[in-house]
Amino acid sequence: MSANPGPGSTSSGERLRPRRIGIDTGGEHVAYLRKDSPACHGEGFGPHSRLQVGVGDRRLMATLAIVQGDALAPDEVGLSESAWLRLAPAAHEEVTLTHPPSVESLSSVRAKLYGRTLAGTEVRAIVADIAAQRYSNVEMAAFIAACSNDHLGLDEVVALTGAMVDSGARLQWPGAVIVDKHCVGGLPGNRTTPIVVAICTALGLTMPKTSSRAITSPAGTADTMAMLAPVELDLEHMRRTVERTGGCIVWGGAINLASVDDTLIRIERALDIDSPGQLVASILSKKIAAGATRVVIDIPVGPTAKVREPRHARTLERMLRSVAARFGLGVTVLRTDGLQPVGRGVGPALEAHDVLAVLRNLPSQPLDLRERALALAAAVIEAGTTTSDGALASARECLDSGRAWRQFQAICEAQGGLRTPGVAPYRQPVASTRAGRVDAIDNRRLAQAAKLAGAPLSPLAGLTVDVRPGDAVRVGQPLFTLHAQSPGELAYAMEYVSRHPDIVRLGIDP
Secondary structure (H helix, E strand, O other), rough: OOOOOOOOOOOOOOEEEEEEOOOOOOOOOOOEEEEEHHHHHOOOOOOOEEEEEEEEEEEEEEEEEEEEEOOOOOEEEEOOHHHHHHHOOOOOOEEOOOOOOOHOOHHHHHHHHHHOOOOHHHHHHHHHHHHHOOHHHHHHHHHHHHHHOOOOOOHHHHHHHHHHHHHHHEEOOOOOEEEEEEEEOOOOOOOOOOHHHHHHHHOOOEEEEEEEEOOOOOOOOHHHHOOOOOOOOHHHHHHHHHHHOOOEEEEEEHHHHHHHHHHHHHHHHOOOOOOOOHHHHHHHHHHHHOOEEEEEEEEOOEEEEEEEEOOHHHHEEEEEEHHHOOOOEEEEEEEEOOOOOOOOOEEEHHHHHHHHHOOOOOOOOHHHHHHHHHHHHHHHHHHHHHOOOOHHHHHHHHHHHHHHHHHHHHHHHHOOOOOOOOOOOOEEEEEOOOEEEEEEEOOHHHHHHHHHHOOOOOOOOOOEOOOEEEOOEEEOOOEEEEEOHHHHHHHHHHHHHHHHOOOOEEEOOO
């Protein structure tokens, strides 16, 4: 069963029949072999071995899992869904398994773990190997851990940003000014982007907005926008949308922008880590790759937000400005109130309902989301027109008159059609056990409760916030309401809430 080695392989390899296992491994390529497979004996493969898997001239790196019993024949290799779709073996094709070449850049990761500053060439080599899928999840986790906290210097962040830009497509748009905005996160429900894009493009700016799925939050902008319109557009569909409407709100992962960033985000999500240097590289690489020339970045600051203290915000702002300047990107940084959630809904569909209420000027619209979006839209207008005269008034008139709503409808139609967000079938109010006045809301634990209820993977799940700091609360009054798509997820979230009774902290009785 020997075969010719694949490019860079270190053994003669084994040829096996491919079998589609149907297991979704979350983007990680996994190969499955029986314990008594000749490949295990002949090549020395074992659990968690890294393999080079080939079909014809197509290659990928995969992690090996060993199967007990008769689920696979000895001469078969099972492939996870991501590996099967990538290799797409025809009925007559066999799979070649070989040992991969050594990954030299791992020595730089080990050096970084011990505190050494990496040269730009070393950072680029690491990113190139990750892009080529030569790193396992464990090895990528080691790289993320090595770069966590404040362990990346300015030159390292610049190198990481540039390498991420080069790892995927890079867009160009007609016109000298292309605007964008980004929030570093940490505030549940802070879904201003669809409103800002609608206002700014209605006023004539070009804003091709690429957004991320959730990393450590109950919803990312792409998750929420997917409740309202298709977001997984290919590049040509995205271009047509921008040509037609001046803007879009799409998932960046679908158009291969800074693709290594999406790979690392998958690991960061599992580790619940989002360190400053990698955060800056992630934000700016996506903006540069998307063709932006001027970007407004919102940094909410609060004790339970992602950025907890003003000094941390200042450090992050300096790094954002310094790195952006190296790439000729204009940056406006706003430090905003991060003391409490924004809007009412937390979770993809619930946040989408809030966005629609603001755009349609409904009486039920959350005014804090509306005012925050208007302030950010004004900042984008100022960045895009280099004037501060009347920017906020123009944004407000655009929203009040219905122009922003009409523009948003046009963007959604161009992306594939406006959708109506659904509602979760299971709900449970979390009531106050005593009277008092709301002192504070713990953003992190509130977001965790929404995630345990199922968000964002269950898009109708999450929670709605029923009180705000300063509100007087009576016994039995709902503080927030959990929404779930299954009874089990609702019970899971309620168990967490029962262990953390101070998610909404009450002060003295009014």
